[in-house]
Amino acid sequence: MTKKELKANVLLLLTAAIWGFSFVAQRVGSEHLGAFTFNGIRFAIGSISLLPLILFLSRKKAKNVQEDVNTIEADRKETFKAGLIAGIVLFIAAALQQIGMASTTAGKGGFITGIYMVxxxxxxxxxxQKTNKNTWIGIVLAIIGLYLLTITDGLSIGKGDLLVLMSSFLWxxxxxIIDNFTKKIDPLKLSSIQFATCSILSLVVALGFETITAAGIKGALMAILYGGLLSVGVAYTLQVVAQKDAKPTHxxxxxxxxxxxGVIGGALFLEESxxxxxxxxxxxxxxxxxxxxIKPADELKSVNEETVTIK
Structure with missing residues (x-):
């Protein structure tokens, strides 16, 4: 492992830690604010927190590459369209997760959400898209694990666990959706627009169905700042930087x-068990x-052979 890969792996682990502890922030936030109010404020902060990095990289790119005005305008329209679509899906996923977190634990919420990777x-x-045998093994293990973690008294599942599980399908x-769009447009600009879209939709719903108070915002302030600045702004930036030098599987x-x-955070700060x-x-x-x-050995061999051929 090279020094660059080691540094990238450390940054990715730090990213995972920030995201994991965000379940604690969401749990705390749910005690003071409605789900839509909490999401509306934190995603607004998240969207704004990415702007300095976007401006910095845009200026750096402008110095090195001169783009046609028509191309820039077309890119803006495509980015806005992609951000709107991704933001709507993000809004639904985040709403289901945040509502669910009000009646489950940070640890369980983290593991149930993590199933989206399967x-x-x-x-x-x-x-x-092709899949492999490891995926199917993972699915079977995930279903068994989910049963043990969430199903009690026969076949009943808690409301919070069910909502978080539903959100994992949306995630x-x-x-x-993000994978499709980032092949064509700037991922940071896409993220900022989708966060802004999610924030606006959340606040609109919050104004219609939730009671927003200064006391509630004050009580959830640290959770909001953590969710907006660290979980979105800092962690996303770390991920973008680290994945340039990290192997995809790692x-x-x-x-x-x-x-x-998520479990560690729940145990340390919320005394969950x-x-x-x-x-x-x-x-x-x-x-x-x-x-x-993890890709099977035969697939890795195929990738290596393709790499040699390309060289």
């Missing part, structure tokens, strides 16, 4: 540690996430 390749089948859909596995940090059954479920889900991200 769902992504399954949804990819509908887009004619998976969101990943595929990146996926390190980022999956988000769910583990899991019984033996829940812990086994968490372990199975974590193993499922890792296995689903």
């Amino acid at each position: 769902i992504v390749p399954v949804l990819g089948l509908f887009l004619k 998976a859909t969101h990943i595929l 990146a996926a596995i390190l980022l999956s540690m988000e769910s583990v940090f 899991l019984n033996g059954r829940g812990l086994i479920g968490c372990v199975l889900i974590f193993v499922a996430i890792i296995i689903s991200q």
Whole structure:
């Protein structure tokens, strides 16, 4: 492992830690503010926090590359369109997750959300994307782990757990949408616009259905700032920087540690705990996430052969 790869891996692990502890922030925020108010404010902060980096990189690019005015205008329209679509999906996913977090734990929320990494390749089948045997092994383990973690008293599942599980399907859909658009447009600009879209939609709903008070915002202020500045602005920037030098498989596995940090954060700050059954479920889900991200040896061999051919 090179120094660049080691540095990238450390940054990705830090990113996972920030995202994992954000489940604690969401849990705390839900005690003071409605889900839509909390999301509306934190995503507004998140969108604004990316602007300095976007301006810096845009100026740097402008010095090196002279673009046609028509091309710039076309890119703006495409970026806005993509941000709007991604933002709508993000709005639904974030709303389901935040509402669910009000009646589940930070640890369980983290692991249930993490299942989106197993769902992504399954949804990819509908887009004619190939999957492998490790994905199917991961799916089986994830289902068993989810059962142990969330299902109690026969086949009943808590409302919070169910909503967070529903959000994981939306997060998976969101990943595929982002993957499609970032091949064509600037990912940072796309992120800022989608966060702004999510914020506006959340605040509109909040104004119609929730009671927004200064006391509530004050009580959730630290959670809002954490969710907006650290979870969105800082963590996303770290991810973008780190993934330039990290191997894709390593990146996926390190980022999956988000769910583990969710449990650690819940235990440290909220005094949450899991019984033996829940812990086994968490372990199975974590193993499922890792296995689903590892390519079989035959696929790695194929990739290596293709690389040699290209050179």
